[in-house]
Amino acid sequence: MEKMILEEIYRGAESIIYKTVFLGIDAVIKYREPKTYMDPRLDKNIRTRRTLIEARILKELREKNIEVPALLYVDPEEHILVIEYIDGISLRDYMLNNRDVNMLERAGEILGKIHLENIYHGDPTLGNYIVDKDRRLWIIDFGLAGYSEEIEEKAVDLHLTFRSIETLPLENIDYLKKIFYKGYEKTYPQAEKVLERAEEIRKMGRYVSERKLKGVYRF
Amino acid sequence: MIILGIESTAHTFGIGIVSDDEKRFILADKRAVYTPTSGGIHPRESSRYLASKASEVIKEAFEEASVTMRDVDAIAFSMGPGLGPVLRVGASIARALTVYYDKPLVPVNHAVAHIEIGLKTTGAKDPVVIYLSGGNSAVLAFVEGRYRVFGETIDIALGNLLDTFAREVGLGPPYVVEGLHVVDRCASQGREIIDEIPYVVKGQDLTFSGILTAAIRAFKKGYPLPDICYTLREIAYSMVVEVGERCIAHTRKKEIMIVGGVAASPVLREKIDKIAERQNVKTFIVPPKYAVDNGVMIAWTGLLAYSSGVTIDVEKSIVRPRWRVDEVDISWRR
Numbered sequence: 001m002e003k004m005i006l007e008e009i010y011r012g013a014e015s016i017i018y019k020t021v022f023l024g025i026d027a028v029i030k031y032r033e034p035k036t037y038m039d040p041r042l043d044k045n046i047r048t049r050r051t052l053i054e055a056r057i058l059k060e061l062r063e064k065n066i067e068v069p070a071l072l073y074v075d076p077e078e079h080i081l082v083i084e085y086i087d088g089i090s091l092r093d094y095m096l097n098n099r100d101v102n103m104l105e106r107a108g109e110i111l112g113k114i115h116l117e118n119i120y121h122g123d124p125t126l127g128n129y130i131v132d133k134d135r136r137l138w139i140i141d142f143g144l145a146g147y148s149e150e151i152e153e154k155a156v157d158l159h160l161t162f163r164s165i166e167t168l169p170l171e172n173i174d175y176l177k178k179i180f181y182k183g184y185e186k187t188y189p190q191a192e193k194v195l196e197r198a199e200e201i202r203k204m205g206r207y208v209s210e211r212k213l214k215g216v217y218r219f
Numbered sequence: 220m221i222i223l224g225i226e227s228t229a230h231t232f233g234i235g236i237v238s239d240d241e242k243r244f245i246l247a248d249k250r251a252v253y254t255p256t257s258g259g260i261h262p263r264e265s266s267r268y269l270a271s272k273a274s275e276v277i278k279e280a281f282e283e284a285s286v287t288m289r290d291v292d293a294i295a296f297s298m299g300p301g302l303g304p305v306l307r308v309g310a311s312i313a314r315a316l317t318v319y320y321d322k323p324l325v326p327v328n329h330a331v332a333h334i335e336i337g338l339k340t341t342g343a344k345d346p347v348v349i350y351l352s353g354g355n356s357a358v359l360a361f362v363e364g365r366y367r368v369f370g371e372t373i374d375i376a377l378g379n380l381l382d383t384f385a386r387e388v389g390l391g392p393p394y395v396v397e398g399l400h401v402v403d404r405c406a407s408q409g410r411e412i413i414d415e416i417p418y419v420v421k422g423q424d425l426t427f428s429g430i431l432t433a434a435i436r437a438f439k440k441g442y443p444l445p446d447i448c449y450t451l452r453e454i455a456y457s458m459v460v461e462v463g464e465r466c467i468a469h470t471r472k473k474e475i476m477i478v479g480g481v482a483a484s485p486v487l488r489e490k491i492d493k494i495a496e497r498q499n500v501k502t503f504i505v506p507p508k509y510a511v512d513n514g515v516m517i518a519w520t521g522l523l524a525y526s527s528g529v530t531i532d533v534e535k536s537i538v539r540p541r542w543r544v545d546e547v548d549i550s551w552r553r
Binding site: 011012013014035036037038039041042045046122123124125144156159160163167169201 | 363367373412414418420421422423424449450453454457460461464465467468489490491493494497498
């Protein structure tokens with residue numbers, strides 16, 4: 001194999017991302033570093049599980065024609081994934097610069113399509129969607145994802161999405177949530193049930209003053 | 220300036236008297252603590268016990284401080300969050316003193332007070348805050364005028380998980396012996412990781428109820444208790460630390476501080492030190508005496524709030540059992 005040139009482009013709490021060219025394709029290497037604060041056995045379990053689930057779900061969603069980058073290589077023992085590189089900016093940054101609500105609706109459509117496969121994302125913040133140069137929208141980062149036929153996990157996704165939208169320093173947050181939900185509803189027939197459960201989760205949160213109110217997510 | 224602070228949210232009735240004189244900061248720190256003989260805290264029982272102790276604690280505090288009510292500039296009280304009946308004990312006393320002595324009344328959010336006394340006692344300036352009390356678990360950071368919730372538990376609190384598990388398997392009460400939680404103590408004898416206890420981080424949020432259920436199930440199946448405690452502790456603490464690290468990565472803050480009753484755990488501290496090293500941030504741990512509920516933290520936060528003009532009319536001083544930390548404008552940090 002030709003020698004790879006690595007450029008570290010992101011160092012998060014979960015992994016380090018390097019940009020590279022893999023088999024002639026612009027790619028990122030996602031490496032999950034050992035976490036020294038945990039029992040090594042537990043740490044290895046978690047990193048292997050997250051690497052594998054991410055690989056499995058990327059492959060499955062790609063086959064279903066859902067907007068995820070292509071999986072190119074996986075090494076669960078070394079906790080490494082190689083994934084197609086998507087040149088763009090996060091949906092969060094895109095929203096701050098463009099205020100293009102249609103893109104938010106498309107994000108809702110993507111999440112709905114994923115839920116229709118009985119897959120949940122686990123961390124669907126606006127930072128985990130990428131708008132590329134051609135204004136196509138992609139979703140990434142499936143390390144906390146999983147399979148579930150239950151409403152519960154999907155509702156947590158919706159709850160986390162709304163929380164993420166709420167951190168945008170923009171006006172009309174309720175309207176933005178509504179737009180996202182409009183997209184979600186389009187592709188996921190059980191959206192209404194998920195929304196109801198998301199509301200309950202919201203009310204379960206510690207010390208939520210809205211607990212007494214009815215329908216915190218009623219738009 | 221001298222401020223009287225009244226803490227009364229769960230199991231502690233605390234009176235703190237503080238001054239803005241750096242050399243004589245804490246004038247008095249008196250407390251009465253309700254300890255149930257079995258089970259958890261029953262709000263009514265706790266409120267009755269604390270009400271019966273209140274006047275004695277107040278009297279002792281004034282004796283210790285060598286000041287009188289005349290010297291006090293304002294009265295601060297924990298208006299929430301907490302257990303309703305217990306909150307009302309502190310609030311009633313605060314209102315009575317306010318009206319009788321004609322002093323301003325200052326509402327204090329209990330969680331904000333934990334953070335402020337942490338900053339005051341550790342010298343941290345702008346940390347990511349790991350807030351672990353009996354009733355709540357959250358990762359917070361000061362952003363745009365408020366302590367924002369970066370991640371939090373979506374079901375039970377970490378302290379709640381430890382206490383409930385201890386109770387279910389007969390390790391407690393008491394839950395904390397010589398500054399160490401009984402689950403922590405038992406875990407030190409554990410060796411094996413039990414695979415069926417789940418590690419669940421949801422985005423930046425945490426969930427502990429699944430761990431509790433799985434740990435109790437493992438106990439009933441006959442797994443050695445020390446191994447269960449070890450696994451439970453490793454998983455629960457690591458989840459909190461993982462979210463703390465994500466918050467550091469996200470906010471780029473240079474400090475991390477642990478506050479609240481569970482802050483005393485040496486195991487947790489060790490884990491925090493490791494991410495601090497990796498992320499190149501400094502660790503701050505609130506001294507145990509001020510990490511638990513106390514009146515000084517209410518008085519000190521009351522002093523900060525009162526200095527920036529925060530007071531409340533007695534008629535409007537209704538307790539707020541579910542008052543969120545991110546609802547409070549931190550007007551003294553503008």
